[in-house]
Amino acid sequence: MSVRGIGVELRCRCIETERNVQIARHIESVELFPPTSHCKDTEIIATLKETGQQVCLDTTAPWVKKVIQRMLAK
Amino acid sequence: MSVRGIGVELRCRCIETERNVQIARHIESVELFPPTSHCKDTEIIATLKETGQQVCLDTTAPWVKKVIQRMLAK
Numbered sequence: 001m002s003v004r005g006i007g008v009e010l011r012c013r014c015i016e017t018e019r020n021v022q023i024a025r026h027i028e029s030v031e032l033f034p035p036t037s038h039c040k041d042t043e044i045i046a047t048l049k050e051t052g053q054q055v056c057l058d059t060t061a062p063w064v065k066k067v068i069q070r071m072l073a074k
Numbered sequence: 075m076s077v078r079g080i081g082v083e084l085r086c087r088c089i090e091t092e093r094n095v096q097i098a099r100h101i102e103s104v105e106l107f108p109p110t111s112h113c114k115d116t117e118i119i120a121t122l123k124e125t126g127q128q129v130c131l132d133t134t135a136p137w138v139k140k141v142i143q144r145m146l147a148k
Binding site: 027028029030031032033034035041042059065068070071072074 | 101103104105107108115142145146
């Protein structure tokens with residue numbers, strides 16, 4: 001469980017980020033939350049196909065940036 | 075109303091995309107949906123601050139790409 005909860009948060013949503021690059025091919029959608037007064041980091045939460053599980057992604061990881069760039073290119 | 079609905083869709087979620095660049099500063103979060111067998115386009119749905127309204131963004135618009143790049147840079 002890497003996502004704290006859904007909805008309006010008064011702190012960061014992500015507790016830890018997913019390290020397994022393999023999940024890239026199981027991503028159904030990706031949600032980006034820019035920094036707010038409650039959380040200084042941009043947070044990226046991916047929803048996985050089939051399970052619908054939500055995992056936090058590391059915004060600084062090259063593979064994460066690549067996943068998003070690839071989505072934007074289509 | 076530019077978003078058809080939330081949840082699993084069997085067709086594209088977006089009917090039309092937002093043309094007003096001014097909304098960029100009102101974006102609370104952005105959700106990216108890669109192409110599927112039901113919708114050949116990547117779809118980007120932004121949730122707006124205050125109202126919580128959801129609008130579709132044009133994936134090819136330079137300002138949209140810029141909004142996302144800026145989020146990734148933080």
